[in-house]
Amino acid sequence: MKNFDEYIRQGEPSRVEKARNWQTAIGLQDVDGLKPSAYLIEQAKLNIEGEITIDEVKRRIDNYYKYNKEQPEYIIDSSLEHSERCLKNDIFMLLNKHKNITTNEIANITNKSIRFVEETIGELINEGTLICEGARKNGYWKIIENEK
Numbered sequence: 001m002k003n004f005d006e007y008i009r010q011g012e013p014s015r016v017e018k019a020r021n022w023q024t025a026i027g028l029q030d031v032d033g034l035k036p037s038a039y040l041i042e043q044a045k046l047n048i049e050g051e052i053t054i055d056e057v058k059r060r061i062d063n064y065y066k067y068n069k070e071q072p073e074y075i076i077d078s079s080l081e082h083s084e085r086c087l088k089n090d091i092f093m094l095l096n097k098h099k100n101i102t103t104n105e106i107a108n109i110t111n112k113s114i115r116f117v118e119e120t121i122g123e124l125i126n127e128g129t130l131i132c133e134g135a136r137k138n139g140y141w142k143i144i145e146n147e148k
Contacts, residue, residue: 004048014037020107037127042111087112087120092143095130097141 004019004026022044026036043060046052052060090110095099103121107114123131131142 004044006112015048016048022048039111060108063105087116088124091117091124091130093118095143099142101141 006022010054026040026044029036038062043052043057047054047057087110091106094106094109103114103117106112106121110117121130125132129144131144132139133142134140
């Protein structure tokens with residue numbers, strides 16, 4: 001796997017071990033004819049670089065697939081630079097399927113900061129296209145349709 005060869009060449013023991021582990025795991029996917037997502041590769045690199053733990057990788061991947069498994073036509077490519085407008089579209093697509101999704105989950109799925117997601121949701125609320133119904137703990141999002 002060329003994705004992890006650089007980490008192995010660098011020679012830092014903890015990075016080499018993690019890179020070899022990821023290389024093996026992803027190699028097993030290749031054997032089965034599966035292609036790892038860009039999101040998985042990105043999370044693996046963050047783990048190898050020590051920015052996130054393997055437990056955090058698992059949590060992020062679980063959240064990512066939890067919200068994308070029902071809608072295979074909509075997989076967020078985290079390698080693309082999303083503009084604020086694209087993030088708004090991502091938020092609307094997620095809210096259409098998952099009314100109770102949290103801002104933390106949206107941030108994990110879209111690979112944006114929680115603050116950026118919260119600011120964008122604030123703009124949607126100010127624009128009158130989104131409201132939060134109910135209490136903070138058990139509330140849900142409601143998209144306001146434009147009547148033309």
